[in-house]
Amino acid sequence: xxxxxxxxxxxxxxxxxxxxxxxxxxxxxxxxxxxxxxxxxxxxxxxxxxxxxxxxxxxxxxxxxxxxxxxxxxxxxxxxxxxxxxxxxxxxxxxxxxxxxxxxxxxxxxxxxxxxxxxxxxxxxxxxxxxxxxxxxxxxxxxxxxxxxxxxxxxxxxxxxxxxxxxxxxxxxxxxxxxxxxxxxxxxxxxxxxxxxxxxxxxxxxxxxxxxxxxxxxxxxxxxxxxxxxxxxxxxxxxxxxxxxxxxxxxxxxxxxxxxxxxxxxxxxxxxxxxxxxxxxxxxxxxxxxxxxxxxx
Numbered sequence: 001x002x003x004x005x006x007x008x009x010x011x012x013x014x015x016x017x018x019x020x021x022x023x024x025x026x027x028x029x030x031x032x033x034x035x036x037x038x039x040x041x042x043x044x045x046x047x048x049x050x051x052x053x054x055x056x057x058x059x060x061x062x063x064x065x066x067x068x069x070x071x072x073x074x075x076x077x078x079x080x081x082x083x084x085x086x087x088x089x090x091x092x093x094x095x096x097x098x099x100x101x102x103x104x105x106x107x108x109x110x111x112x113x114x115x116x117x118x119x120x121x122x123x124x125x126x127x128x129x130x131x132x133x134x135x136x137x138x139x140x141x142x143x144x145x146x147x148x149x150x151x152x153x154x155x156x157x158x159x160x161x162x163x164x165x166x167x168x169x170x171x172x173x174x175x176x177x178x179x180x181x182x183x184x185x186x187x188x189x190x191x192x193x194x195x196x197x198x199x200x201x202x203x204x205x206x207x208x209x210x211x212x213x214x215x216x217x218x219x220x221x222x223x224x225x226x227x228x229x230x231x232x233x234x235x236x237x238x239x240x241x242x243x244x245x246x247x248x249x250x251x252x253x254x255x256x257x258x259x260x261x262x263x264x265x266x267x268x269x270x271x272x273x274x275x276x277x278x279x280x281x282x283x284x285x286x287x288x289x290x291x292x293x294x295x296x297x
Contacts, residue, residue, distance in 0.1 A: 004276045010085050020077035021051055025064040027286040033062050051077075067289045069116040079103050083113050088277040092246035093265060118261050120284035121268035128193035129166040134236040135188065135200045137162045137179050140247065141254055159256050161243075161263055162187050165236045166196075170271040173239070173263035175256075181205040185212065199231050239270060 005013070014020050025033075032041035037058040044053035044062060052061045065071050070080055086102060087094045100110035139158035160179055164187070165171040172191045176183045184205050189212075192198065197215040200206040202222060209216040217231045226232060243266045247254055254262055272280045 002274060002276050005085075005278050007085075010082075010278075014078060014081045017051075017077045018046065020081050021046070021064060023081075023282065024068070024070070024077075024285060025053065027283060028064050028068075029062075035060055035062075068285055069119060069288070070285075073113075075105065075109060075113065079105065080113065083110075084117055084281055085278055087114075087117055088281055091242070091269070092250045095250055115261075117281075118265050120281055120288050122261065122264040122288075123268060123271070123284075126170060126271075128196075129164055129169065129172070129191055130193045130196050131169070132167045132230075133164055133192050133196045133198050134167070134233045135162070135164050135184075135192075135198055135206065136233050136236040136240070137176070137184065137203070138240045138244075140244070140259060141256070159254075159259050161240075161259070163236045163239055164188070164191055165239055165270075167235060171236070171239055171267050173243070173267045175260040175263060179203070179205060181208065185209075188214070199233060201233055239266070242266060242270070 014023065033044045033053065033055075034040065035042045035044075035055040035058060037060045038055060043056040045056060046052075047054055047061070051065055052063045054061050070077065073080070083094075083099055083103060086099065094114075096107065096111040096114040099105075099114055100107045103110060103113075105113075138161050140161055141159050160176050161173055162176045162184060163171060163173045172187075174187050174191075176187060181204075185208075188198070188209070192214070194213055197217070198206070198209055200209075200216070200218045202218050202220045206216065206218065217228075219225045219228050219231055219233065226234075243263070246266060247262060251262065268281075269277065
């Protein structure tokens with residue numbers, strides 16, 4: 001079982017901005033910093049009162065925060081790290097409003113921090129899902145039974161999330177425009193290997209999967225059939241349960257514009273469920289490059 005960092009350990013390890021900066025430097029340059037002037041790995045020393053390091057020979061400077069979520073932010077790194085800690089220590093996430101209360105920063109700053117940290121959870125790549133893959137779709141938002149068709153135009157339509165989970169593996173969740181055959185098939189082709197065996201419910205959009213080379217089996221939920229041997233969609237249903245409890249219990253309201261980022265957050269939690277998510281998220285700092293210039297927090 002992976003050891004998860006406790007609050008006591010966190011406060012000891014990241015008690016100052018310098019310690020946080022050192023951690024970021026080590027994550028971004030695990031094999032040492034290559035000085036661009038000296039053309040080799042050299043010793044770099046922390047500059048006083050600056051978030052930068054200087055080469056011991058030529059004094060050229062390196063800024064570990066460049067192209068990270070911390071760039072252009074005047075918020076102390078200790079608060080950033082504590083916000084990451086909070087977001088990884090709950091099963092259902094933390095709202096920007098709670099960060100605002102916990103950190104003592106303005107709501108605008110807390111919202112930006114919350115948004116930037118969740119960028120680290122938007123994993124890309126990772127390969128195709130193989131073996132047995134459960135596929136399903138769910139509806140988020142809106143009211144009542146209004147799904148694709150809205151009888152009362154004063155009601156907001158629901159948004160569609162498609163989920164694909166490999167048994168004992170990872171999950172992909174994608175915000176799709178509708179539950180049509182082509183929208184769902186496009187996601188399956190992008191994320192599921194051609195030799196995988198796909199399990200779904202009886203939804204008609206999946207019936208043509210064998211025509212595209214996929215092995216496909218289903219259960220008929222409408223007839224009360226939820227398990228047929230090893231054929232079921234219990235894992236993806238469990239994913240939907242955690243997602244919806246988190247959204248409705250913590251975030252309350254989800255904008256369609258940001259629905260994919262919510263899905264990315266819960267996918268990240270599921271995919272790293274057996275790891276120390278805090279450490280995993282810190283490693284993402286070195287992997288995710290923020291190229292867009294943002295306003296200071």
